[in-house]
Structure formats: C-alpha cells, structure tokens
Amino acid sequence: MHIKSALSLKGTGKFIMSKKLILGVLASGRGSNLQAIIDAISSGALQAEIGVVLSNKKDAYALTRAKKAGIPAIYFDPNNYPSREAYDTVLLETLRAHLVELVVLAGYMRLLTAKLVRPYLGRMLNIHPSLLPAFPGLHAQRQAIEYGVKLSGCTIHFVDEKMDHGPVIAQAAVPVKAGETTSSLADRILIEEHHLLPRVIQWFAEGRLSIEGRVVRHLTD
Ligand code: GRF
DSSP states (O other): OBOOSSEEETTTTEEEOSSOEEEEEEOSSOOHHHHHHHHHHHHTSSOEEEEEEEESOTTOHHHHHHHHTTOOEEEOOGGGSSSHHHHHHHHHHHHHHTTOSEEEESSOOSOOOHHHHGGGTTSEEEEESSOTTSSOSSOHHHHHHHHTOSEEEEEEEEOOSSTTOSOEEEEEEEEOOTTOOHHHHHHHHHHHHHHHHHHHHHHHHTTOEEEETTEEEEOOO
C-alpha cells in the first residue's frame, strides 16, 4: 500500500502540500500526546489540522485540551450503544463528517472493531509505550520492568485489526535504569512519545510512508 497525501517534486526533496492533512484524534485520558500534536501544529513543525477529538471518557482531560485549542471535542458514551460495532460506527460517521484523513489513537483505551479499522486501514496510527512486539496491551511500562528488560521505549504503528499489532512506523528506545519505577519509566518514555508522534504525522502528511506487508518504508523524496 502506498500512501500519498502530498506531491513530491522529484529530485528536489521538496513537497507541495495541496492542503493540510486533517487529523482525527481519539483519546481517553490526560491527552499529553494530543497536546504535543497541537503544539507542533502551532509551532509550524507539523503541517496538519485537527478536525475533531473524540473520547469514550466524559472526563478525559484530552477533551479540555482540545476545547482550549478551539478544536471540536466530542464524548460518546459507550453505554448508549448496543455493541462495540455500533459505537465504532458512530465514531466513523463523526470522523467522516469532519473530513478526517488520518486517525491518531493517542491513549485511546478501548478496543476497536473492524467497522472503524477497515475504512481507515493505512490511515490510522497508534502510539504504544513499549518497543513492540514486546509488551502489548495494558501497563506496558510495568510489564517491561517486571520482565527485567534493560531497554524499552515507544512504538508508533499503523493500526490493524489486532491490538498493538500493525506495521511499525517508528520507535524510540529508552534505557530501563536500576531502581526504576513504573512512573519514572513512563515519564521518560512519554518525553520520547511527544517528540516522535508529531514527526511521524508530518512524514505521513508528506506522503513519505509506504507499507509493504508488515514493513513500513520511509521515502526520502
Ligand atoms: C501514552 O503513554 C501512550 O503511549 C499510551 O497511552 C498514554 C497516553 O498518554 N497509548 P496521554 O493521554 O497522551 O498523556
């Protein structure tokens, strides 16, 4: 699969952006990764706009961050839907209504169904706080410490129908120090997440990412 959202001027290393990439961000919690995206857009490091932020948690601070930045922020209560598929269908309709081209799962703590994943295959990213395929699922930092690894980090990958499984786009490594706690490791991994996520979105916006099976290739021009 070849993803192209920008035209490349062959040989010049330059890209012509026809328009800004429209993002939809799904978040369940404090939204520090959402904030990193908002800040990167404000600074000009990321040429994109956030069309909408969606959450499955009413009190997610991510919703507050979005509203402060003037971004539409919507909470959908999972209890109002008879199935995960029905819930994901309303998310899909909302993302489409906001013309979202790339979905970013930024701390979205709910399993997705094919209803949402398939229409956005190759156009949906997740950030996970371990070096996948090690330690998928919840409490990745705690899993890393308890396993005794000396290196952990974060992974950004395209989303497929299995949790924390799709093709890896980028990773950043963080050493696990002696006496490390879950929260000290999580804090240091988070610093890397905030650097890496806006960069990866910018690569996507420039049409630099190409998926071949499980392997994501980074095009240089
Ligand atoms: C991050 O550690 C991310 O990797 C994981 O959930 C956490 C979300 O943090 N998927 P925040 O809500 O972006 O602050």
